[in-house]
Amino acid sequence: MGKVTMGVAVVGSAAVCAAAALIMRHRMRISNRCVTAADILKELEEKCATPASKLKQISDAMTVEMHAGLASEGGSKLKMLISYVDNLPTGEEQGVFYALDLGGTNFRVLRVQLTGKSSIECQEFAEVSIPPQLMVGDAETLFDYIAAELAKFVADESEKFQLLAGRQRELGFTFSFPVMQLSIDSGTLIRWTKGFSIEKMIGQDVVVHLAEAMKRQGVNMRVSALVNDTVGTLAGGRYGNKDVVAAVILGTGSNAAYVERAQAIPKWHGPPPKTGEMVINMEWGNFRSSHLPLTEYDNKLDSESLNPGEQIFEKMISGMYLGEILRRVLLRMAEDAALFGDTVPPKLKTQFILRTPEMSAMHHDTSPDLNVVGSKLKDVFDISDAPLPTRKIVVEICNIMATRGARLAAAGILGILKKTGRDTVRDGDIPDTVVAMDGGLYEHYTEYRHCLENTLHELLGDEVGKHVKLVLSTDGSGIGAALLAASHSQYV
Template identity: 45%
Template structure:
């Protein structure tokens, strides 16, 4: 073999070696990418497994909550749910007339309202304004917070050209309060990221009354209620078969009409009426059948709080669902490179809001363009591949589905407590319907339920699963849309 031939063979061998090396590198890179992708998928699978809510498990949650409700009515501090007495023993029936003012405080904003009622469940005129609450006011002083509210009410009345003298003022205060009368109540604790410690133990109605005086208003609080109680009153105003109310928004809670004879604690607060409205305060319920995932526990640890503090609320409500999804996304980013290197924003607590989560879950475009836009604009993550976008949608769906199904279990627990769930005291023995079925209406309010159709569908589906077809057919969930509120929910992202 000549020199030229040997050189040709050598070059060919070298090329083969290089080709093999390149091929091996590509194979190794693909294997590495597949491994990292599988790690991301495993994070999501683990989250999905931890959030599983089969019907049998939900039924056990129903039974557990009903037991806690019984205990909470028996004595103070005997239950994980407070079962607060509201001093409300009579609900609107449609005969009310006149002009009323109201304030609703319970989340990242508050509402002031003027309402004119005519007889026959007729709302002649309603005017509502929304005001945001700066974060520093949720952690500042009670005087500053209530001055903001009183000032907003004063400006609202002046713009409406109304007069405040002699008008009734309702105050919806959506935090746990221990009431001694219909127009007063001391704050037990803050929830939903409020932390004005010096206000704990104070009469919140009196705090507002003092702020009204400071702002030159001739109004006093005539009724102090939780938003769940207010929703129950609204439901009963429109439909006398309303037996309970549920809030599913920034936070979550419920109220219902209870027989006075079933309440053995604090009998001195009860009136001569046979019925009393109870504020369940179910946000503090910790369902033993539902494990907390690492993503539920994590943000409690960061804030140095008890893992079990407001557990039910933190698995359901709008303040937390987006945060749970963010923590899962962060876990994916730590286990893989599916989001590339631009993941700094994923480490910022509460940067991923629940409206973002709902926008992602409800994106039905073929290329999931809304998902890409949310990730880019909210989390600064660009050029996310389609298969990764699908994984993000799945995360949002898992968090949504668990939340909605747990809320459904809570609703059925109330029905069980008042004997409207079709069972015999929560046992497996089914009560047969005889004669005309009795309607059970549950009034539901809150932006998460009203503004997020997938959540609503999952909740309704779970209620039907737990109750069964025969009982579910007598059950009605009624909700009223305030268009401005829903627009506010949507516009927070779009």
């Protein structure tokens, strides 16, 4: 019995010692919480640093990849897709034209009445959410859903829209995913992005899928132009401003398009474009360089994504991912620095629960007690009564991630300007250059937008910078698609 009692005593003593050690470590962890959180924050800031010298290296790398992508198919991570748009709208187009803009978790349908005098007499649009299950289901179900909503929209066409006698309705289809364009009105899907994943559609003509769905839904309409959202934004911007030479989308995803000299496209083997120019869809979201300031959070997000190893640039700068990167940083701080107390909030472990609009709202919080930050933490993560120092840390992380994204986007634009010779004074001349911008991230995330604009001016310098403007083109991709449907109408 004595031995047994002694054994129990020894075990009990060991358990007490272990418990005491755990308590001591816990107390030490709590006492060092702020220091540890500060260390994590400092490390994040260092790894996300984007000094001008690094941004210029990134822009140079972008330009090199642009040359390679124009030289041959597969020559670069940048697809540099030929859009077959070699004549942008002139302003002389007339009639009623439709657009369908599919490029994220919502799609838009739009109609415009063109007067032939470089103006849009009237326009109407509707926005429809796509159920998440359709984004990963099958092609027929997705396109039937889209065509059914388009049918409802066409049925509501008012008398102020005058379809010219004897004409079939025509549509510009903005499909904002990587597509190998075969002509102005056909193209095969290369891969999905932005959370879509319908594998059987890869390699298939997206216009055929839409046309078949419209026929099933009783919609009598011809797809006159298949365009990427950036190509549509470029067309929409050029319609009202002849200085527009490029377009950038910063929304759920990100991409860029620009006007290139036909002679600078070695892989183009078709007839010479009438204008001597061709719009190139860069698919810049897939850009990657050793100079990009990637962190552990980026690498893990990428490895756990639907498309690991792809769209690295997009995952660092676009609206779909900024909030998720913020969540991952907060989770690390909760786990390693007890940022939100002894227990890690369960919802903090849910991927993509924090959207970029919530991040933007927290970043823009100017109240003394950061009340917006507190309410967002409560609404999204069920984190109640986060103290002010914690809220300040959240805002600082927002600033670090938004600043990195915006400055990288500016470096990308600089790469385009370098490729087209608009980044410096040449022969004593500085051309006025306008980049049409579209997307909710650019439009609504004010801190992001201002940082991007200021960074581009910083990189260009005062002399050139004052000749380069970024202009918001609200729904530019949809209007641009309708305009391209008009300029490529079967009746022209």
